[in-house]
Amino acid sequence: MSQTCREVWKVFVILASMLVAAPVWAAPGLLNVSYDVARDLYKDFNPQFEKHWKEKTGETVEVRQSHGGSSKQVRSVADGLEADVVTMNQASDVNFLAEKGLVASDYAKKFPDNASPYTSTMVFIVRKGNPKALKDWNDLVQPGVQIILPHPKNTGNGRYSYLAAWIYALKQPGGNDRTAQEFVGKLLKNTPLFAAGGRDATTSFMQRKQGDVLISFESEAELIAKEFGKGEFDIVYPSLSIQAEFPVAIVEKVVDKKGTRKLAEAYLNYLWSPEGQEVMAQNYLRPRNPAVLKKYEAQFPPIKTYSVDEVFGGWSKATPAHFGDGGSFDRIYQIK
């Protein structure tokens, strides 16, 4: 073996042993598996919790975060990623874990507010000055309007937009499932492309100047303002919209195995503390705590919203009815 070869070998052995030993060095802590755009939220929240826990118990803990497309994240947890808690943007993702027996089937009752510490809603983002005068959902189905939307089948963002339009049509005088499907069909006719995800839709709308209106989360609108400047677009609040909930849950099997149940419960409960709720408001997510909501009311205009539970009877019904094989989306595109 030559000298360099031996050196390389040494480095390799050291690296390999580091990989093996890494978990031993890490401080006790939690792994929070979460959806993509929650990265900033938990980057702000986790240090606060770590500080709070240190003051309360004197223990140093570390909360690690993992972010990605929500259903991909959930599948990794089902396949053995050792998440102590999951914080998702759609109940259907947590329901999947409940089906697999990793999460309690009544997870939504284990924490207040349907286990969703904050909410958001879908709003319109239009070009500066709103040149096409788009004020409500029925303006979007006019001929010549182009709507930018993430894929309704593949993204949470797209699903909320789709269902929000559906709810609008349902709540019109004489509205029923048939008129709603017709309405959403007209809406999709005005959609020239389905973006790969929420951020990609934003890029297409803001940077590539595609379309007249982007349907997005209220919280995203504020992030777009940060990125592209407030003067570049207007935010339009339609007459009604959908309430997006972001359920959190403890992964029972993992916390039992790792002995982290107490810590995981404290972590999720802390999301409802005034300090935690402030972090959410600062990330433009509507806090549940009325006092915090009041404090930030300037950034959250009142809007009538309906939840998926009250209109569709929950995601476990809405998903197959609208986005499953032969659901309303497929019927609109006449896919058999």
Add this chain to the structure above:
Amino acid sequence: MLPGFGVSLGLTLTYLSILILLPLSGLLFRSASLGLDQFWRIATSAQAVASYRVTFGASFLAALINAFFGLIVAWILVRTPFPGKRFVDVLVDLPFALPTAVAGITLATLTANTGWIGRPLENIFGIRVAFTPVGIVVALTFISLPFVVRTLQPVIEDIEPEIEEAAASLGASRFQTFVRVLFPGLLPALLTGFTLSFSRAIGEYGSVIFIAGNLPMVSEITPLLILSKLEQYDIPGATALALVMLMISFALLLCVNTLQWWAADRHGGNGEADA
């Protein structure tokens, strides 16, 4: 026979089994839970068939474009000295190194009707690239370019300039020299490059979804449809589509490989080395 033949053959088979056959049999196993008629219903649904057409059609076009231009690029890179040649040579590998999502996002921005390339194309020729099937071909051409060039380069290097001189001295025109003398020797390698390009393009996902527009029945590739099924937690449905893709790809690759053996056999080119 090679020394240690038994050991190396055993090693090869074990390695390939663990790396390729094991995951594939998992795929088979998962879709087996469907039952034949349900499998057939999913595999032949209108949306699935439309997506096969988009995926395989766009990949075929992309591989064809790469075969033509890749041959020219490879020839120039080997035979013609010019300043900055090394730099251009490195450029060819860039699609390998670049994360495909980055490529997709960049290409979409360039070819959207507000982009540097997309705007003149739409204004002058009325062609829309981004968010149409044309965009898919563009993305696939980009990511699969290196395969043709890198397969052809060593073969072109091996062609002695004396062969061309001999052909010329025997009265062949430059065109005849290329078609009758050089091209048959290049054909097996060109087919290999084409096949690699083609199969790389079929499986591509990351770059395509950003430029495709993803409209059902129009610009939806099969990998997106698979993802779509996974998003609904329809794992057997997703594996069914994956299996169909795999079977079509395997059949096509087998065809091209047979063609390549035939070409190598017939022209005694350098095909054996690349097969």
